[in-house]
Amino acid sequence: MALTLQHVKDRAEISDVLHRYAQGIDQRAWDLYLSAFAEDVVIDVVGYLAAPMTPVQFKDFLITTFDRVRLSGQHLLANTLFLVSGDRAQTVTEFLAVNLERTEEAGRIRRQIAGGLYVDDLLRTAAGWKIVRRTLLRKSDDEEFSIYAETIVDAIEDTKRTSRFLAQH
Amino acid sequence: MALTEKELIARAEITEVLTAYAQAQDQNEWGLFDKVFTEDAVLEFPGAGIGTLSPIQLKTFLKDVFNTTRISGQHALANIIFEIDGDRARTVSEVYYFTLQTTDKEGILRRIRGNAIYVDDLVHANGEWRIRHRVTAQKNVETDDIEYAPELIAAIRDANRVRWIRQAEEIER
Numbered sequence: 001m002a003l004t005l006q007h008v009k010d011r012a013e014i015s016d017v018l019h020r021y022a023q024g025i026d027q028r029a030w031d032l033y034l035s036a037f038a039e040d041v042v043i044d045v046v047g048y049l050a051a052p053m054t055p056v057q058f059k060d061f062l063i064t065t066f067d068r069v070r071l072s073g074q075h076l077l078a079n080t081l082f083l084v085s086g087d088r089a090q091t092v093t094e095f096l097a098v099n100l101e102r103t104e105e106a107g108r109i110r111r112q113i114a115g116g117l118y119v120d121d122l123l124r125t126a127a128g129w130k131i132v133r134r135t136l137l138r139k140s141d142d143e144e145f146s147i148y149a150e151t152i153v154d155a156i157e158d159t160k161r162t163s164r165f166l167a168q169h
Numbered sequence: 170m171a172l173t174e175k176e177l178i179a180r181a182e183i184t185e186v187l188t189a190y191a192q193a194q195d196q197n198e199w200g201l202f203d204k205v206f207t208e209d210a211v212l213e214f215p216g217a218g219i220g221t222l223s224p225i226q227l228k229t230f231l232k233d234v235f236n237t238t239r240i241s242g243q244h245a246l247a248n249i250i251f252e253i254d255g256d257r258a259r260t261v262s263e264v265y266y267f268t269l270q271t272t273d274k275e276g277i278l279r280r281i282r283g284n285a286i287y288v289d290d291l292v293h294a295n296g297e298w299r300i301r302h303r304v305t306a307q308k309n310v311e312t313d314d315i316e317y318a319p320e321l322i323a324a325i326r327d328a329n330r331v332r333w334i335r336q337a338e339e340i341e342r
Binding site for chain 1: 196328
């Protein structure tokens with residue numbers, strides 16, 4: 001498809017939205033995460049959540065389900081396929097997630113490696129592109145256990161505690 | 170390097186072609202696959218044991234052989250280097266991939282994980298970029314069998330059976 005400069009700008013702006021979601025989740029920067037969404041949005045995790053949730057409900061679900069033992073998380077995005085038509089868009093994006101959790105045994109860490117797909121509907125609003133529906137599809141979900149030195153765990157905890165963003169979102 | 174508007178657009182168009190290949194293979198979108206290569210493209214896979222293929226031969230292999238036992242897969246692209254010269258271009262892309270295949274044992278999946286580079290020569294003709302030569306050069310590959318809960322296998326299989334990628338006319342709905 002032959003692209004124009006406007007097409008390229010739309011893709012860059014939409015990529016920013018997808019990155020805000022991932023960075024928001026991974027750095028537990030919840031305002032950044034929420035800034036990716038329009039109002040009246042649902043997030044559907046197929047085969048995992050019993051019913052779709054709003055972004056706030058999903059945030060609360062993540063906090064209450066994982067954060068007691070969560071050490072770190074990273075959702076790398078790749079291969080975003082853009083379909084933009086006027087003020088509406090669909091994107092399909094691969095993600096690879098690596099999450100670390102403490103176990104009951106000191107220093108023994110559970111590492112989850114999971115792949116999947118984000119299917120997003122987006123709308124161009126007065127505040128820029130926003131996700132109006134997100135469907136998360138799971139492709140793989142593996143776990144490994146390993147022993148981490150206390151110094152590394154402390155460094156990871158520091159990564160989690162420290163806010164790295166200049167602006168408040 | 171300072172980019173011109175034309176170069177920026179060419180990079181975006183080429184990225185869409187590379188992305189289309191990965192999305193086609195991973196989401197079984199064979200109509201999308203047909204937009205990636207020139208008809209006479211040559212596709213090399215050193216060490217993979219499948220020889221040198223044409224786009225049609227690769228599509229047939231994926232669609233009718235490899236993906237028939239595959240429940241999910243991912244070819245994540247990164248770090249693309251672009252060398253564009255008029256209507257010709259060379260890109261080198263890192264790719265991390267995995268695939269999960271069913272085996273004859275219930276609950277046991279064959280997992281293939283690896284890293285490679287795609288070395289692509291592209292040509293711009295009739296208003297679009299297409300790949301006319303690809304080398305998939307391996308860096309590492311590991312195969313093992315792994316136990317998955319039946320409900321997780323079902324969830325992955327069901328989700329990946331749905332055709333999620335929409336057509337342009339469906340976006341406005």
